[in-house]
Amino acid sequence: MLAVEGLVRKFGGLTALDGASFAVAPGRITGLIGPNGAGKTTLFNCVSGLLPPSSGRARFDGIDLSGMAPHEVAALGMVRTFQLARGFPRMSVFDHLLLYGRRQPGEGLMQALLPGAMARRRESELVDTAWRVAKRLKLEHVADHLVTQISGGQKKLLEIGRALLAEPRMILLDEPMAGVNPSLRQEIAGHLAQLRDEGLTILLIEHDMPLVRTLCDEVIVMAEGRFLTRGSFEAIALDVRVQDAYLGKRH
Template sequence: MARQRVDEPIRTTIGEPHEEASADARPDRPTAGAPLLEVDDVTLRFGGVVALDGVSFTIGEGEIFGLIGPNGAGKTTCFNAMTGIYRPTSGEIRFGGQRVTGLRKHEITCMGVARTFQNIRLFPEMTALENVMVGADAHHRSSVLSALFRLPRYRREEAEGREKSLRLLEFVGIRHRAGHVARNLSYGEQRRLEIARALATDPKLLCLDEPAAGFNPAEKEELLQLIRDIRDTGVTVLLIEHDMRLVMGVTDRIVVLEFGKKIAEGTPAEVRDDPKVIAAYLGVPADAA
């Protein structure tokens, strides 16, 4: 499926986003639904290092939610706590009202949380189609015995998974690469493939960890539109991203971390003008910012 590019330019600074790219200025900005993910006073310590310090925020259904901050702020650590890689020292994380703190990664995935990684993690010797089919397998019910003997239920699920995977490859714009080995895809295509694989798990919440890293400006514009398209399918999106042009242009609300603490929360316009946020990114005292 051909992707529609974003027509409007996106400004490069925190203080001066393009007026039409701001979430506050978009007439089609959705109203957040019921709470989907709740991070409640979460603290995470590694020995004497406090990686997260009493962080709290809520993501509503249907939002594109940004989690930003300078390098070392704790963004990916927070991601890892939400997706079961780390267990918080204290506090609680709830998804759809159910406590997920302490659950295993695959259990959280089955609840409806999918993620991509800062460093691409694909199966390099498998084709693009096969990589996405791995994600589709997350909800299959066939037993090992059924797969071994290719019983009817396994064959049916395999066929459904293949069809679904092809649709997702088309959705992210790389269906023409379905039969190509993942390591032979371009960097941007690999990023899109990782998103397709995450979507194959049927998530309610898709967590994207710096998806625009290494992209050129044209690819970033296309990614911005893809994120909006994903939200339009009914999937809530949580975005970690250093590129403030993209964040300010696509998110509905933003939380800002610095040294593991939340220093700001609000719409892109509110966050953009917050002296604490400006100070965190410029490295100057808040009163000077």
């Protein structure tokens, strides 16, 4: 579904991505792991249209994403999550979901061109979608709470919920459970497994190895800006090259 082909990204003299290549199969949760600084987040930024790669490309469903802006990539069906900004306006959970739904690609132009009745129908579809997303993430009970009042775990779910408003086929999650307590991590993991079972393709950067083991159908390992290896969690955990990458090179 997603193919990364020789992605290179430099920041001045530093090479964050050094020819990363791999493909992600549909309908699964693929873990993306690797030591700090391996280039995982930079890879997400490059494939989602946030940062142009220095060279190489990514394809989604065979379509070359080169030069596309994030909203164009999202329109094809691939979205990434963003952390809730601090000091966000006092807004309810539900309004927050709607706001992101309204910001969908081309919406401004579409609303301008749609006759009144059609625009209202689009709006009511959006409300339906927002409720569906809130229910599936068990956020409906806090739908009218202010974003500032919900728990850390619920904030993480809301980050995922915003991405789901775009009704994507694939989502990119960068440490979606960072800073969340273990029982809420399990709950978020349960939601991700259910989304996968319903056909969503998930690429997940995660540091919690027990969680990667239980949740991911396959794991891709990156080191020093490149693809290192892939396989089941059990297989990669035994791989000496993976151990070396995490422990630092032996001399």
